[in-house]
Amino acid sequence: MPPRTRGTTGDCFSGSLDQKQGAQLVVAGRNVDATFSGRVDSVEGQGFLPNPTPTKQTYPTLYVAGRKVKTDAGTQMKWSDGATLDGALVKAGDHAYVEGWSQPEGYVEATRLVVDKR
Numbered sequence: 466m467p468p469r470t471r472g473t474t475g476d477c478f479s480g481s482l483d484q485k486q487g488a489q490l491v492v493a494g495r496n497v498d499a500t501f502s503g504r505v506d507s508v509e510g511q512g513f514l515p516n517p518t519p520t521k522q523t524y525p526t527l528y529v530a531g532r533k534v535k536t537d538a539g540t541q542m543k544w545s546d547g548a549t550l551d552g553a554l555v556k557a558g559d560h561a562y563v564e565g566w567s568q569p570e571g572y573v574e575a576t577r578l579v580v581d582k583r
Contacts, residue, residue, distance in 0.1 A: 499573050502562040503530025505580075508555055523553035526572075529561050533572035540565075540575045544582045555580055 480493025506528040527534045536542065542550040555561070555578075565575040 499567045500562075500564050501530060501532070502560065503532075505529055505555060505557050505559040505561050506531065507557050523551060525552045525555060527555060527561065527578075529563055532563075534561075534563050534565070534575050534578070535572050536575045536578060541577045543577075543579050545579055546582045548582075550578070550580055552578075559583070 480495075482492055483494060484491040508525050508527050510523070510525040524536045524538065524540065526536070536552055542552055544550050560581040562579040563573060563575055564577040565573045568574055
């Protein structure tokens with residue numbers, strides 16, 4: 466029986482496993498979503514905005530459990546208690562849960578990021 470998967474966008478497909486490299490899977494020519502958690506090793510992209518304001522959302526690039534994770538306006542960011550998380554508050558040493566898409570360039574494009582409340 467061919468592998469079946471359910472993507473984070475709600476589509477369902479089946480097909481042959483084309484490639485497995487680390488946590489990245491390619492099934493029937495499509496990247497399969499990545500879900501993992503771990504310690505935030507480092508954070509890039511904070512503090513570079515001129516005159517940052519509390520209403521301006523920040524979208525950092527994180528390294529979680531050794532994997533590069535990019536966030537953007539499409540990333541749902543929450544604290545573990547469900548409160549909205551501003552990406553500028555994520556710090557090295559936090560524990561994060563990541564959902565997203567593994568990209569051929571070697572990073573994960575995060576669709577959801579949950580950080581344990583401190």
